[in-house]
Amino acid sequence: MIGNLPTVLAQGGVDWISFDIGRLVDQFWYNTVNGLAYGSIYSLVAVGYTLVYGVLKLINFAHSEVFIVGAFGAYFTFQFLGYESGGIAQAPLVETIVNLILALAVAMICSGLVALTLERVAYRPLRRKKAPRLVFLITAVGASFAIQQAIMLWRNPNPELAIQLIAPRPLFEVFGVSVTNIQLTVFLAALVLLLIADSFINRTRLGRGIRAVAQDPDTATLMGVNKERVIMLTFIIGGLLAGAAALFYIMQIPQGVVYNGGFLLGIKAFTAAVLGGIGNLRGALLGGFLLGVFENYGQSLLGGQWRDVVAFVVLIVILMFRPTGILGESLGKARV
Amino acid sequence: MSAHHFRSGTATKVPFGQRIRDWWNGLSRFHQWAIIIPVVVLVYLMPFLNFFPITTEPGTDFELALFNTARIVLIAIGLNVVVGQAGLLDLGYVGFFAIGAYVAALMTSRDSALYAEYPWLLVVVVGIAVTMVSGVIIGTPTLRLRGDYLAIVTLGFGEIVRLLADNIPALRGNVGFRNLERPPGEWSDGTRIFTQGDGIPWYWLTVTAIIAVLILVGNLERSRVGRAWVAIREDEDAAEIMGVPTFRFKVWAFVIGAAIGGLSGVLYAGQLGFVNNARFDVVTSVLFLAAVILGGSGNKVGVILGAIVIAYTPERFQVVSEYRYLIFGLALIVLMIFRPQGLLGARQRLLARGRQAYKRLVGKPEPVSTESPMKDSGKGTGA
Amino acid sequence: MTTTSGSTPEMRHHLDDPGTDQPGGLVGEVARMSAEERAEHEAEVADVVAPDRDIEVEVGETLLEMRDVTLSFGGLVALDSVSFSIRRGEILGLIGPNGAGKTTCFNAMTGVYRPSSGDVLLEGRPLGRLKKSQITRRGIARTFQNIRLFGEMTALENVVVGTDARHRTGVLGALLRLPRHHREEREGVERAMALLEFVGIADRAADKAKNLPYGYQRRLEIARALATEPKLLCLDEPAAGFNPAEKEELMGLIREIRDDGYTVLLIDHDMKLVMGVTDRLVVLEFGKKIADGRPAEVREDPSVIAAYLGVPDDDVA
Amino acid sequence: MSKNGRLRILAVAATASLTLAGCAQGGNEEPAEGGAATNDSAAAAPDAPTDAVLPAGDGTGECEDGVSIAYIGTIAGQNAALGVAILNGVRLAVEEHNEANAGCQVTLKEFDTEGSPDRASGVVTQAINDDSILGVVGLPFSGESDAAGQSFHEAGLVTISPSATDPALSQNGWDTFFRGLGNDAQQGPAAATFIGEDLGAESVCVVNDDSSYGIGLAREVREALGDAVVCTEEVKTNQREFSAVVGTIEASGPDAVFYAGYYTEAAPFAQQLFARGLQTTLVAPDGVRDDQFVQNAVGAAEGVYLTCPCVPADGFGDFFDAFTELAGTEPSTYSAEGYDATTVLLRALDEGLSTREEVLEYVRDYDAPGLTKHFKWDEDGELTDTPVWVYQVEDGEIVRDREIG
Incomplete structure (x- = not known):
């Protein structure tokens, strides 16, 4: 009877959640290193959410699918280049690097194209009709769904067989934690791409256009900024970075090429964008790294099964108490 | 009632749906009942209309397909209160459905530490009560947010409900609860009325629940509560300034939607x-949302039709079943672009007394306004 | 004595015609009534619209008081220690050049913004931290500069939402259709219908608000605000976009509202309208009050003239 | 290669120890010397028993028209490879039977549960409502079997599971449940013994997924290992990122890791486990024993030991060839068990039995050898003869190592 309830709850209280601070401390550096490597992927994807939000005030729910299409693009490039699943390729280093860059290019192009198509097909007609924002979100959800399902029907619900170009190997140790060659590559490459994107937005004329539209669309239009072109540009930049993220993702987790592989990652990247301050490119960068690290601390503290809960709780808490994130909203004010 | 009542002197073509509505509104109360009652009887007799164009066999058991369709209809009616009436985009609605199902599981499965021989009706009541409370718990903090932010936060809560079910050992995660108790009752030959295999009693039960819910929700819609919801959907700030306690009514919309979702969860788990x-x-959540949007958010008849399309089509046409998520995803895009109000737009009629007053004053029955595109409820961003 | 009495008796149909902003239009049976019947009918309407109209109103007793209200956003001071009061039964005009803080003042009264310092007192009691909806129920109603109706609702329903501010049926009462629900519904609809007739748009009661012509929408907003049974009605540029004839009619309507026992606060750019209808004026400039008095006095005030120098009377499009 | 020293030694030693012919026929190789960690030898694959009852029977089966049996289990969903390996065994059995028995043509109906317990309930109802189905091969996974067992029991429809290993399944009082292999109460302790004695591991981390199967098997293994367990972790269905779990394992530095779950998660887990140069031996159960695991773990599968209550099929010459021809791949985990389970049901139909009750009765009293083992069930539906084998991944192939229980 209900009499059991206290017992169940009490037992549950001891059982199902416990705080292992010792483990948190023990694995602090391990989690930091892993969190930064994984978080750089969040950062790259988060940029797409942030830019589009900054300019259109729209959560591009389908951005996670932009990402996963990039993953498939990279995967099929591997296949096309003659890599086979199962083993680790033994190609010479130079060849491997060239192939990786090729895959990066294909992934970025695939994602960029999907993002652009999405803008054209799903969002632009609505913008023309001056549809309410909720309609945009529903369209985005529908697009996300449709792309996922199309991939699933084309391939199948199971992940593609893994292909790995570089075998992971510990390179050196920081704070007693070994860093693998893949983690280092991914982290540095992501950082470089983010810096390029940042200086593009801050230094070039087109980038200034994006900032101007984000700050005040009407004035920007009056000042001669072509709003449509700016919108297109934000989708393309977001798409390109998501494509890069996709390659880095399958370098770390080669089993991740699967139709719904973008969903959770997309939500987390969005969380990262909100965490740093949505609409703010540097916020996305910061948010991605922070979320990657927090998530790992959380799972050390509470146990592996709580990892995703940690991410969602971070999302909710931030939206409720500081909806403008750490660095504040608005792309326009992103210049520090 | 003839055409000159709504478009005098113009030759504009009257849409078919409009004509149907006007015809319907022109009927007397008595005539309306004379149509409603046979329709309801027909709905109850559906399990016996198991023949060619309607049946889903051999692919799917027809009675169970009917039950599943009815279940989705019930969910869509509940979600329509939240999305269609109050304009709150809830992407975590499946969480309430889950809570209802878990309450049933915790109370009636022998795998549960809380198991006891509760009367089944009590399970329904507790299920609804618990989901309503969780509606308050989830709604109170989140409903200060608007538009997109609300959608994402509800999605987060929906996922957290699922992950909690995964992580709390008492909720048995992926392993789950088996052999849930079913409603009591035996046929004259001593066999149980409610079994897993026979969809008919479940279908009847669900249809009865749908009718009850329709009446109750209809009561709300035709009252100050329903007006408050629409006002909030249309312009939340203006509603507040006109004296509508918007936050309270938003929480109520959430809670009532939750209650219906919970009821559906209890039925689902039982069957x-x-x-x-x-x-x-989330996939399931989006499917529910598709049912509401497809039919016409804010229009109960539309929402019911939408749910039937979503649930029945894949059971009827096995070819479709594989492609259904793709089709519904594309349908959402196309619909939003070309017909954002859904297959049937929300209709707005005067209140019953307003009709009389209007007729008294103007000397003719009111024309019916139609076509409601989803309204923006997300002008502001943060809390 | 509705404003409708002067307009053409022809039937108005439900054709959207934004061009005809002519208010009024007595319809149907009312149009066919004899003069006697009509007078009786109008008396009935007036009764419902302003149930308290026969109560002797003490003009001059303070209804609302702004006491040293200061409002600043960041570094920008929008209202700087503004004090004035509104007396029961008067039409007070709030004027000032663009950006003088008129609408901000409105917003401070209706709870949209909270004063950084100072108090807003209604009948001697400070509004404090009341929510917007609570303030409405205390007795302040308003219209919006840029019309904000519930577009998908019918005109009648828009007004019934206003009457709901005085209703007490809860969710349970509505769910189970308790007697109070029925009583309040009946009262609400009757009152709303009477209000629509009062502002002259009853013939379009069944139309969606968004389908009404512009002039009707403005009138509908007034009806909706009146429906909340306010002690103070705040009108934010109600004549914006009106032609002179329409403005004339609006002035008549505002006077009628006052005569029915309401207190009115009016913002408008149009000096002619404001001067013509108000009993008293408060002038703001750069968030400060620079004058307060009867229209004739204010018109002569040098600081007001200075503030308005070069600003034509009807600069509003 | 990404492998650490110890594993490489194991792998090299094992490679050296076995004469590897991709698909060894006949299976009477010389037992060779074992490697560094153990001194056992790779056992020979058993031959098909000469008296094994086969689907074709004696070709005199007589039955009513339209009788059918069903395969219910994953076909295209999660961990589909495991289901398809069984399904092909079932298909082969039915095909051979129908060819040989003109008087009894049995239809095979296939139902896809996608391997998930919640999906199974509905699918099973469909099958139960189909009156032509007299017996069921399935369900393959423990979780779905658990969810659906009561329904079969109520419907009196006999089921023979070719692969569900959760011991609790036979303790529910379902008189329609029969298990065509050993359960985890045999596999778990056998695996523990193998880890402790054969591999000589003194510290073990036990990781399980969130399925009934993973949880149950991990419990058995932990109990049998006792104090040797130095850490336990749980992962989730569909999880792909395991850095925290790996971190905990790394901190414990165990001699061996036992992963109780399915290959979908086991592959990325193995890959991430060894990516950072961790030195340990990974042992996984039947749910991981599939080529998909080997391929998806990209190199990390090398040297991994796989326990399985399944008998190597390379010794069953005719079956092996026929299966390879039908399926286009060699028999895999539980292909032969699926074939055997189908045989039992087909024998019942050949007797002309036409009700579920009669078929159930027939299976209950069944007592005859099959390809993999002797089939005779106790009152719980458990077999008495339950071999457990261990396999190892060598050069990207899953190769039998030895019988352990």
Whole structure:
């Protein structure tokens, strides 16, 4: 009877959640290193959410699918280049690097194209009709769904067989934690791409256009900024970075090429964008790294099964108490 | 009632749906009942209309397909209160459905530490009560947010409900609860009325629940509560300034939607006899949302039709079943672009007394306004 | 004595015609009534619209008081220690050049913004931290500069939402259709219908608000605000976009509202309208009050003239 | 290669120890010397028993028209490879039977549960409502079997599971449940013994997924290992990122890791486990024993030991060839068990039995050898003869190592 309830709850209280601070401390550096490597992927994807939000005030729910299409693009490039699943390729280093860059290019192009198509097909007609924002979100959800399902029907619900170009190997140790060659590559490459994107937005004329539209669309239009072109540009930049993220993702987790592989990652990247301050490119960068690290601390503290809960709780808490994130909203004010 | 009542002197073509509505509104109360009652009887007799164009066999058991369709209809009616009436985009609605199912599991499965021989009706009541409370718990903090932010936060809560089911050992995660108790009752030959295999009693039960819910929700819609919801959907700030306690009514919309979702969850769990954490993901939430949007958010008849399309089509046409998520995803895009109000737009009629007053004053029955595109409820961003 | 009495008796149909902003239009049976019947009918309407109209109103007793209200956003001071009061039964005009803080003042009264310092007192009691909806129920109603109706609702329903501010049926009462629900519904609809007739748009009661012509929408907003049974009605540029004839009619309507026992606060750019209808004026400039008095006095005030120098009377499009 | 020293030694030693012919026929190789960690030898694959009852029977089967049996289990969903390996065994059995028995043509109906318990309930109802189905091969996974067992029991429809290993399944009082292999109460302790004695591991981390199967098997293994367990972790269905779990394992530095779950998660887990140069031996159960695991773990599968209550099929010459021809791949985990389970049901139909009750009765009293083992069930539906084998991944192939229980 209900009499059991206290017992169940009490037992549950001891059982199902416990705080292992010792483990948190023990694995602090391990989690930091892993969190930064994984978080750089969040950062790259988060940029797409942030830019589009900054300019259109729209959560591009389908951005996670932009990402996963990039993953498939990279995967099929591997296949096309003659890599086979199962083993680790033994190609010479130079060849491997060239192939990786090729895959990066294909992934970025695939994602960029999907993002652009999405803008054209799903969002632009609505913008023309001056549809309410909720309609945009529903369209985005529908697009996300449709792309996922199309991939699933084309391939199948199971992940593609893994292909790995570089075998992971510990390179050196920081704070007693070994860093693998893949983690280092991914982290540095992501950082470089983010810096390029940042200086593009801050230094070039087109980038200034994006900032101007984000700050005040009407004035920007009056000042001669072509709003449509700016919108297109934000989708393309977001798409390109998501494509890069996709390659880095399958370098770390080669089993991740699967139709719904973008969903959770997309939500987390969005969380990262909100965490740093949505609409703010540097916020996305910061948010991605922070979320990657927090998530790992959380799972050390509470146990592996709580990892995703940690991410969602971070999302909710931030939206409720500081909806403008750490660095504040608005792309326009992103210049520090 | 003839055409000159709504478009005098113009030759504009009257849309078919409009004509149907005007015809319907022109009927007397008595005539309306004379049509409603046979329709309801027909709905109850559906399990016996198991022949060619309607049947889903041999692919799917027809009675169970009917039950599943009815279940989705019930969910869509509940979600329509939240999305269609109050304009709150809830992407975590499946969470309430899950809570209802889990309450049933916890109370009636022998795998549960809380198991006892509760009367089944009590399970329904507790299920609804618990989901309503969770509606308050989830709604109170989140409903200060608007538009997109609300959608994402509800999605987060929906996922957290699922992950909690995964992580709390008492909720048995992927392993789940087996052999849930079913409603009592035996046929004259001593066999149980409610079994997993026979969809008919479940279908009847659900249809009865749908009718009850329709009446109750209809009561709300035709009252100050329903007006407050629409006002909030249309312009939340203006509603507040006109004296509508918007926050309270938003929470109420959430809670009432939750209650209906919970009821549907209890029925679902009862029929299936098994509950685990697998069917409560975002994909399911979006499918529910598709039912509401497809039919016409804010229009009960539309929403029911939308739910039937979503649930029945894949059972009827096995070819479709594989492609259904793709089709519904594309349908959402196309619909939003070309017909954002859904297959049937929300209709707005005067209140019953308003009609009389209007007729008294103007000397003719009111024309019916139609076509409601989804309204923006997300002008502001943060809390 | 509705404003409708002067307009053409022809039937108005439900054709959207934004061009005809002519208010009024007595319809149907009312149009066919004899003069006697009509007078009786109008008396009935007036009764419902302003149930308290026969109560002797003490003009001059303070209804609302702004006491040293200061409002600043960041570094920008929008209202700087503004004090004035509104007396029961008067039409007070709030004027000032663009950006003088008129609408901000409105917003401070209706709870949209909270004063950084100072108090807003209604009948001697400070509004404090009341929510917007609570303030409405205390007795302040308003219209909006840029019309904000519930577009998908019918005109009648828009007004009934206003009457709901005085209703007490809860969710349970509505769910179970308790007697109070029925009583309040009946009262609400009757009152709303009477209000629509009062502002002259009853013939379009069944139309969606968004389908009404512009002039009707403005009138509908007034009806909706009146429906909340306010002690103070705040009108934010109600004549914006009106032609002179329409403005004339609006002035008549505002006077009628006052005569029915309401207190009115009016913002408008149009000096002619404001001067013509108000009993008293408060002038703001750069968030400060620079004058307060009867229209004739204010018109002569040098600081007001200075503030308005070069600003034509009807600069509003 | 990404492998650490110890594993490489194991792998090299094992490679050296076995004469590897991709698909060894006949299976009477010389037992060779074992490697560094153990001194056992790779056992020979058993031959098909000469008296094994086969689907074709004696070709005199007589039954009513339209009788059918069903395969219910994953076909295209999660961990589909495991289901398809069984399904092909079932298909082969039915095909051979129908060819040989003109008087009894049995239809095979296939139902896809996608391997998930919640899906299974509905699918099973469909099958139960189909009156032509007299017996069921399935369900393959423990979780779905658990969810659906009561329904079969109520419907009196006999089921023979070719692969569900959760011991609790036979303790529910379902008189329609029969298990065509050993359960985890045999596999778990056998695996523990193998880890402790054969591999000589003194510290073990036990990781399980969130399925009934993983949880149950991990419990058995932990109990049998006792104090040797130095850490336990749980992962989730569909999880792909395991850095925290790996971190905990790394901190414990165990000699061996036992992963109780399915290959979908086991592959990325193995890959991430060894990516950072961790030195340990990974042992996984039947749910991981599939080529998909080997391929998806990209190199990390090398040297991994796989326990399985399944008998190597390379010794069953005719079956092996026929299966390879039908399926286009060699028999895999539980292909032969699926074939055997189908045989039992087909024998019942050949007797002309036409009700579920009669078929159930027939299976209950069944007592005859099959390809993999002797089939005779106790009152719980458990077999008495339950071999457990261990396999190892060598050069990207899953190769039998020895019988352990």
